[in-house]
Amino acid sequence: MPDDRPTTAAQDSAGSLARAGDGAALARALFDSLRRLSFDGVGITRASYDAGEGAAHEFIAAEARKAGFAVARDRAANLVIELPGSEPGRPVVATGSHLDSVPQGGNFDGAAGVVAGFVALSRIKAAGITPRRTIRLYGIRGEESAWFGKAYLGSSALFGRLDPLDLERRHRDTGKPLATYMEAAGADIVAIASGEPLARAEDFAAFVEVHIEQGPVLVDRALPVGIVTGIRGYVRHLKIVCHGEAGHSGAIPRWLRHDSVLAVADVLMRLDEHWRVLMERGIDLVITSGIFTTDPSRHAMSRIPGEVEFSLEFRSLSLDTLETFHRLVQTECDVVAKTRGVRFEFDRRVFAVPERIGERWIEHLDALAKRLEIPTCRMPSGPGHDAAIFLGAGVPSAMIFIRNAHGSHNPREAMAIEDFMRGVDLLQAALLDPAA
Amino acid sequence: MPDDRPTTAAQDSAGSLARAGDGAALARALFDSLRRLSFDGVGITRASYDAGEGAAHEFIAAEARKAGFAVARDRAANLVIELPGSEPGRPVVATGSHLDSVPQGGNFDGAAGVVAGFVALSRIKAAGITPRRTIRLYGIRGEESAWFGKAYLGSSALFGRLDPLDLERRHRDTGKPLATYMEAAGADIVAIASGEPLARAEDFAAFVEVHIEQGPVLVDRALPVGIVTGIRGYVRHLKIVCHGEAGHSGAIPRWLRHDSVLAVADVLMRLDEHWRVLMERGIDLVITSGIFTTDPSRHAMSRIPGEVEFSLEFRSLSLDTLETFHRLVQTECDVVAKTRGVRFEFDRRVFAVPERIGERWIEHLDALAKRLEIPTCRMPSGPGHDAAIFLGAGVPSAMIFIRNAHGSHNPREAMAIEDFMRGVDLLQAALLDPAA
Numbered sequence: 046m047p048d049d050r051p052t053t054a055a056q057d058s059a060g061s062l063a064r065a066g067d068g069a070a071l072a073r074a075l076f077d078s079l080r081r082l083s084f085d086g087v088g089i090t091r092a093s094y095d096a097g098e099g100a101a102h103e104f105i106a107a108e109a110r111k112a113g114f115a116v117a118r119d120r121a122a123n124l125v126i127e128l129p130g131s132e133p134g135r136p137v138v139a140t141g142s143h144l145d146s147v148p149q150g151g152n153f154d155g156a157a158g159v160v161a162g163f164v165a166l167s168r169i170k171a172a173g174i175t176p177r178r179t180i181r182l183y184g185i186r187g188e189e190s191a192w193f194g195k196a197y198l199g200s201s202a203l204f205g206r207l208d209p210l211d212l213e214r215r216h217r218d219t220g221k222p223l224a225t226y227m228e229a230a231g232a233d234i235v236a237i238a239s240g241e242p243l244a245r246a247e248d249f250a251a252f253v254e255v256h257i258e259q260g261p262v263l264v265d266r267a268l269p270v271g272i273v274t275g276i277r278g279y280v281r282h283l284k285i286v287c288h289g290e291a292g293h294s295g296a297i298p299r300w301l302r303h304d305s306v307l308a309v310a311d312v313l314m315r316l317d318e319h320w321r322v323l324m325e326r327g328i329d330l331v332i333t334s335g336i337f338t339t340d341p342s343r344h345a346m347s348r349i350p351g352e353v354e355f356s357l358e359f360r361s362l363s364l365d366t367l368e369t370f371h372r373l374v375q376t377e378c379d380v381v382a383k384t385r386g387v388r389f390e391f392d393r394r395v396f397a398v399p400e401r402i403g404e405r406w407i408e409h410l411d412a413l414a415k416r417l418e419i420p421t422c423r424m425p426s427g428p429g430h431d432a433a434i435f436l437g438a439g440v441p442s443a444m445i446f447i448r449n450a451h452g453s454h455n456p457r458e459a460m461a462i463e464d465f466m467r468g469v470d471l472l473q474a475a476l477l478d479p480a481a
Numbered sequence: 482m483p484d485d486r487p488t489t490a491a492q493d494s495a496g497s498l499a500r501a502g503d504g505a506a507l508a509r510a511l512f513d514s515l516r517r518l519s520f521d522g523v524g525i526t527r528a529s530y531d532a533g534e535g536a537a538h539e540f541i542a543a544e545a546r547k548a549g550f551a552v553a554r555d556r557a558a559n560l561v562i563e564l565p566g567s568e569p570g571r572p573v574v575a576t577g578s579h580l581d582s583v584p585q586g587g588n589f590d591g592a593a594g595v596v597a598g599f600v601a602l603s604r605i606k607a608a609g610i611t612p613r614r615t616i617r618l619y620g621i622r623g624e625e626s627a628w629f630g631k632a633y634l635g636s637s638a639l640f641g642r643l644d645p646l647d648l649e650r651r652h653r654d655t656g657k658p659l660a661t662y663m664e665a666a667g668a669d670i671v672a673i674a675s676g677e678p679l680a681r682a683e684d685f686a687a688f689v690e691v692h693i694e695q696g697p698v699l700v701d702r703a704l705p706v707g708i709v710t711g712i713r714g715y716v717r718h719l720k721i722v723c724h725g726e727a728g729h730s731g732a733i734p735r736w737l738r739h740d741s742v743l744a745v746a747d748v749l750m751r752l753d754e755h756w757r758v759l760m761e762r763g764i765d766l767v768i769t770s771g772i773f774t775t776d777p778s779r780h781a782m783s784r785i786p787g788e789v790e791f792s793l794e795f796r797s798l799s800l801d802t803l804e805t806f807h808r809l810v811q812t813e814c815d816v817v818a819k820t821r822g823v824r825f826e827f828d829r830r831v832f833a834v835p836e837r838i839g840e841r842w843i844e845h846l847d848a849l850a851k852r853l854e855i856p857t858c859r860m861p862s863g864p865g866h867d868a869a870i871f872l873g874a875g876v877p878s879a880m881i882f883i884r885n886a887h888g889s890h891n892p893r894e895a896m897a898i899e900d901f902m903r904g905v906d907l908l909q910a911a912l913l914d915p916a917a
Binding site: 258259260261262265277279281283292293294295296297298299301304306307309310311313314317320321324331333334335336337338339341344345346347348349350353356358360426427428429452453454 | 694695696697698701713715717719728729730731732733734735737740742743745746747749750753756757760767769770771772773774775777780781782783784785786789792794796862863864865888889890
């Protein structure tokens with residue numbers, strides 16, 4: 046069922062639902078309110094460090110206070126909600142996700158992880174359970190790159206990993222720098238600019254993030270929940286230019302052609318065949334050429350295309366695979382350049398390391414899911430997440446995916462509350478009983 | 482040597498050079514004057530049925546009168562220059578080409594055929610030779626499609642083969658209809674609109690057109706002159722759309738992808754492989770996908786491309802090859818659609834039949850070239866020419882190509898006068914001694 050069925054729960058105080066521990070009703074109420082707060086006429090807009098994200102933070106903070114939780118803001122302006130444990134000196138078990146969205150995005154991307162934590166904490170509290178470790182729920186700032194051209198701003202700032210130059214990045218609409226926005230949201234901009242870690246890995250026993258799956262795998266496999274094995278790294282070339290030679294399509298025979306479209310098609314088919322073979326060997330990899338264009342100012346049906354621009358991105362859980370495949374790309378381009386008389390010009394590659402989730406956490410979530418009779422599968426995450434920043438900082442982290450149709454970053458996201466609640470069940474078990 | 486070396490010949494009366502029979506000097510003078518008449522600051526512009534073409538017609542007509550030829554305009558406003566034969570009742574031997582150009586084009590495309598005819602006639606006259614058949618030189622109107630969106634206007638009108646609807650076609654700059662332009666140039670627009678043939682195939686013993694090669698074959702083979710075996714027909718699809726499914730590049734594994742870029746690359750590589758095999762069997766074919774674009778308003782590096790638009794054109798001297806290859810295109814698209822889960826949407830195909838040059842004429846030109854010790858090869862023409870209209874109307878026709886670098890439809894055309902004169906030698910022999 047979609048989450049937007051008519052509900053009276055939203056009219057109720059979410060706080061009372063939280064106190065009652067009615068998870069599904071609470072989740073619906075929270076999602077409905079978030080949707081109302083940030084509906085833009087088409088989808089959901091919660092701009093990072095801006096009004097939309099701010100309203101979501103205010104709303105969740107207020108509901109958390111009503112539900113009796115300790116609420117604070119950390120020095121990176123992230124929202125922090127805590128359920129104190131019986132041994133408060135010990136590293137905390139953390140959960141959460143981001144509350145911002147892309148323009149005209151969906152209501153669940155990010156918010157599902159915050160709502161999942163909220164529901165889990167509320168049920169633990171309602172059941173009268175006091176966990177050993179303090180459980181901390183984050184509403185993380187600025188995860189989406191849509192607004193300032195860079196992702197994971199809030200979690201990166203938390204671990205002192207935001208490049209000072211990034212503070213100069215301009216908001217896509219207003220042109221004002223990120224620093225101004227962060228400061229207005231209450232962040233300690235001086236500490237962040239200096240690279241001071243505002244939290245240490247040792248403060249955390251774990252970080253477990255719930256997120257909707259942004260692909261079709263769980264829908265295809267008919268499973269409500271996925272256990273994430275890692276976040277794929279990538280190699281990207283935004284612009285590779287293939288230089289051939291233009292000419293009259295009728296007048297130049299095959300052996301005198303330097304056709305850039307056929308050359309790039311040749312490269313892509315060679316890479317596609319490598320991909321197929323690597324998949325058969327169980328090697329994690331995805332390849333995409335999202336941009337492929339002849340020059341609109343010069344191309345024509347009867348003109349042999351002299352130039353093509355294309356992008357190439359490949360992702361993998363394995364650093365080795367990324368490096369090996371990158372060499373393969375260059376080798377195949379060299380071969381095609383020779384055989385077809387063209388030249389490839391590469392821009393600087395953009396690189397992100399893969400972040401693997403520890404085998405202990407994966408096995409632990411497998412075991413908890415089995416005990417709770419939640420059907421799951423293991424799967425990589427293609428898109429990046431705040432959990433990758435926690436992993437990179439040295440925090441033992443895990444991720445739980447919820448089945449979702451139609452991808453993300455669009456208003457057609459479709460997550461059933463029933464699936465969501467199975468994810469919450471798994472999260473709750475993990476928060477109370479984290480991997481050793 | 483390029484033709485634009487400093488020359489005093491242009492300052493001389495071309496008429497006196499014509500009378501003297503100095504072919505190379507006459508050719509240089511005529512080309513220089515044509516260039517000066519139609520230089521646009523970048524290249525050559527001689528708009529069809531407009532000022533540029535008109536000036537070229539006036540100039541050639543005036544020079545022909547000075548040289549003592551009979552000059553007239555036919556009912557399609559084509560320029561007609563004649564050297565009367567001793568048996569005037571017999572079908573004429575015709576030559577010529579067009580005098581218009583694309584915007585910012587080169588000086589030789591078209592004009593070379595008129596100048597070649599002019600030089601040949603002048604030398605025959607200067608040598609005091611009276612041919613048996615009247616030799617007729619055409620300055621044909623409106624060959625380039627650049628101005629009214631359709632090619633071969635003057636030759637089509639001549640044979641009553643201009644679609645009346647084409648008379649409504651608008652000039653690319655002024656928006657005025659072709660009919661207005663043709664009428665102003667002196668054409669019998671009523672007869673043309675009615676489809677009345679203004680000339681009959683029986684009036685002609687032959688039509689022999691000299692033209693620069695618009696491809697690199699003669700340069701590559703180091704030959705000054707080519708003997709054309711036919712004008713390739715074509716099948717064109719200006720816009721084929723491949724519909725796949727967009728998605729997050731990181732989140733969708735290979736087996737759930739419907740990647741339109743890879744699908745089209747797959748089709749093109751299959752066609753390229755068929756092309757390679759057909760070439761090895763000696764089958765005439767060229768294939769071009771000149772336009773290939775993901776949607777600029779939606780494509781992105783991290784977005785699996787949901788849609789690609791591409792063009793596809795293939796040309797051949799053989800109607801059978803065109804039809805067979807068209808079926809092959811559809812078969813390969815069907816296979817790829819199934820294996821990659823995409824859909825291809827074809828626009829209506831545009832079709833032009835191949836026009837083969839008769840074996841008699843090809844063999845005759847081979848023999849004449851051998852006698853004159855002109856190195857030649859046989860080759861197809863990719864681009865269309867007025868000769869194809871003469872062929873289509875039933876006139877035994879032939880074509881002679883002159884070596885030319887850098888293609889055509891640009892100011893960088895590079896034809897040496899030495900090569901041109903060898904073409905004129907061959908033309909002259911053919912006009913005096915046409916194939917039986």
